[in-house]
Amino acid sequence: MAHDGTAMTGTKVGTDTRARILDTAERLFAETGLAATSLRQITTAAGVNLAAVHYHFGSKDGLVQAVYERHIAPVNRERLRLLDLYEATPSPGAAQLEQLVEALVGPVLRLKKDDPVAARSVRCLIGRIYCEPGDQMKSVLCQFDEIRERFPAAFSRALPHLSRTELLWRVHFMIGATLHTTGARQLLEQVSEGPCDPNNTEETVRQLVHFLCAGLRSASTAAEEV
Amino acid sequence: MAHDGTAMTGTKVGTDTRARILDTAERLFAETGLAATSLRQITTAAGVNLAAVHYHFGSKDGLVQAVYERHIAPVNRERLRLLDLYEATPSPGAAQLEQLVEALVGPVLRLKKDDPVAARSVRCLIGRIYCEPGDQMKSVLCQFDEIRERFPAAFSRALPHLSRTELLWRVHFMIGATLHTTGARQLLEQVSEGPCDPNNTEETVRQLVHFLCAGLRSASTAAEEV
DNA sequence: GGTTCATTCAAACGGTCATTTGTTTGAGAG
DNA sequence: CTCTCAAACAAATGACCGTTTGAATGAACC
Structure with missing residues (x-):
């Protein structure tokens, strides 16, 4: 619903999850490559739910682009x-x-x-x-x-x-x-x-x-x- | 039914299969990348059996190295x-x-x-x-x-x-x-x-x-x- | 208190993956 | 002709993939 980058609502939980996904994806993409890094690896390492990636970035491609x-x-x-x-x-x-x-x-x-x-x-x-x-x-x-x-x-x-x-x-x-x-x-x-x-x-x-x-x-x- | 297949039952079938795998893998690896290219894509495009890769090269890594x-x-x-x-x-x-x-x-x-x-x-x-x-x-x-x-x-x-x-x-x-x-x-x-x-x-x-x-x-x- | 809405979550979906297994084939050797 | 063995085959395995779904959560606003 909110794939764009401006999700600055009242709660701080959302931006935290978003940032943790970005940071972790950045590290794993660099270590393992884009295609070889699964969303499950990213969300597990980041300690967030798998579906959060699709919520915040729409798709794996959207995450790559954001990174x-x-x-x-x-x-x-x-x-x-x-x-x-x-x-x-x-x-x-x-x-x-x-x-x-x-x-x-x-x-x-x-x-x-x-x-x-x-x-x-x-x-x-x-x-x-x-x-x-x-x-x-x-x-x-x-x-x-x-x-x-x-x-x-x-x-x-x-x-x-x-x-x-x-x-x-x-x-x-x-x-x-x-x-x-x-x-x-x-x-x-x-x-x-x-x-x-x-x-x-x-x-x-x-x-x-x-x-x-x-x-x-x-x-x-x-x-x-x- | 299974005895026919598309087996080119002529001569020197072995080296032909090996070369076709190498040529096709080379092309697909270049187009799609190593991790994102599956052995099925390669063997299907090459018209050979999936297991032939493991027979000739041992593993996907072995194929990459050979290419x-x-x-x-x-x-x-x-x-x-x-x-x-x-x-x-x-x-x-x-x-x-x-x-x-x-x-x-x-x-x-x-x-x-x-x-x-x-x-x-x-x-x-x-x-x-x-x-x-x-x-x-x-x-x-x-x-x-x-x-x-x-x-x-x-x-x-x-x-x-x-x-x-x-x-x-x-x-x-x-x-x-x-x-x-x-x-x-x-x-x-x-x-x-x-x-x-x-x-x-x-x-x-x-x-x-x-x-x-x-x-x-x-x-x-x-x-x-x- | 009740409603709204963004966010998180567990669980599943259909597909594809690399690899293993057991069998069949066919050409060269004795 | 028979024996042998590398080569090719179909089928199945178990794991992992990206994505979807629908319910739970919880703060913000009326």
């Missing part, structure tokens, strides 16, 4: 806020590109940086956005429409030496490196055996922005043929 | 062959790094380039290696042990200006960009609306190698502080 929206919406709002800020008062000289890349990758890498436990789940889920198969992600991906429209345009202005094709390729590579950094953190910890610390958020952002800007800025491959 | 191993093993063999080749006769001057990157990302991007239909499935699956949750991938990931040992060492030799930490970060970013290029091809097609063609394998390799080499070669961030 993602809770974190993606603020990230994309922050990205656009920074983009607006940097476009209004651009940095002098060459640091403009660094600002744009930072605005794109910073907010997602800094997500939940104060809560390491929740951060692990959220980042794992976000890193899996393009990997989770099926149509379940379509309603999540449309939340990035404005990002996909405004950021490439800004990059194009900052990198006038690139053709549209080259720019789109490099933005694609940039997204890949960022998503992998967001989602496959435990892999890096395990492989680097010490030196690289994905929990050091600012160092991660610094390394990633530096790498991406160098790749983005490099000469046009078409120009090489001249 | 991956069939393609990953040749890719990694080719990667190491190229690495051996380039280490034996290194290219003159600055093109050495390009050779190394090409040896790492070329074989996976060129996978099944002659069969677009199968290529889509295989690349989608490989792009999902680090995203698929659970322990199912552990037995697949260990196939990369030699890659993870030899390539960073080779990169370190080609990029002596980088500290070990910086090198590992950049290799991590490189893997992310490569996996995203491998797995999220339909996304690029859809977003770029024309200019970028992920089916043009050689152009993809060229763009990716160029981008990655620029990122890898860029100055050490530690050096900037001096």
Whole structure:
């Protein structure tokens, strides 16, 4: 009956159940995957009734969507806020590109940086956005429409030496490196055996922005043929 | 009634069944995901009996492992062959790094380039290696042990200006960009609306190698502080 | 006190799942 | 020809799935 997010009535019991479902689903989805996590696992771990999921979210798909929206919406709002800020008062000289890349990758890498436990789940889920198969992600991906429209345009202005094709390729590579950094953190910890610390958020952002800007800025491959 | 069935009572029935299961599983795993694809879907689509999966592969996990191993093993063999080749006769001057990157990302991007239909499935699956949750991938990931040992060492030799930490970060970013290029091809097609063609394998390799080499070669961030 | 309405709950529904079992088949070996 | 054994088969098992239902709860309002 009340699948929407605004169920703020007088009682506090309702919102508590809703939040516990969201928190638990977020953790289990990250650990086990969307398809492999059953509603029974979620409601048992959360200590709520099975039917509460359908009451609050309508269906399992509705729950998935709610879990993602809770974190993606603020990230994309922050990205656009920074983009607006940097476009209004651009940095002098060459640091403009660094600002744009930072605005794109910073907010997602800094997500939940104060809560390491929740951060692990959220980042794992976000890193899996393009990997989770099926149509379940379509309603999540449309939340990035404005990002996909405004950021490439800004990059194009900052990198006038690139053709549209080259720019789109490099933005694609940039997204890949960022998503992998967001989602496959435990892999890096395990492989680097010490030196690289994905929990050091600012160092991660610094390394990633530096790498991406160098790749983005490099000469046009078409120009090489001249 | 039962003595007839649809048994292709000819010759070499065994290997045919096994191959049909592998081909069909590969396609459905790519389309629907590992957990969400049932053995019944696979065997029905393949036109074989359900029990044949357990006979040939022992379990669903065994089938998953077999599907991956069939393609990953040749890719990694080719990667190491190229690495051996380039280490034996290194290219003159600055093109050495390009050779190394090409040896790492070329074989996976060129996978099944002659069969677009199968290529889509295989690349989608490989792009999902680090995203698929659970322990199912552990037995697949260990196939990369030699890659993870030899390539960073080779990169370190080609990029002596980088500290070990910086090198590992950049290799991590490189893997992310490569996996995203491998797995999220339909996304690029859809977003770029024309200019970028992920089916043009050689152009993809060229763009990716160029981008990655620029990122890898860029100055050490530690050096900037001096 | 009685009514309303959001919320929670236990219990079931029909389906599908992975796996096991026991039998039948067919081709190559002696 | 017979023997053997890998291979394919149908049927059944028990468990788990997402979803629905209808009743119980309990605070808020008249």
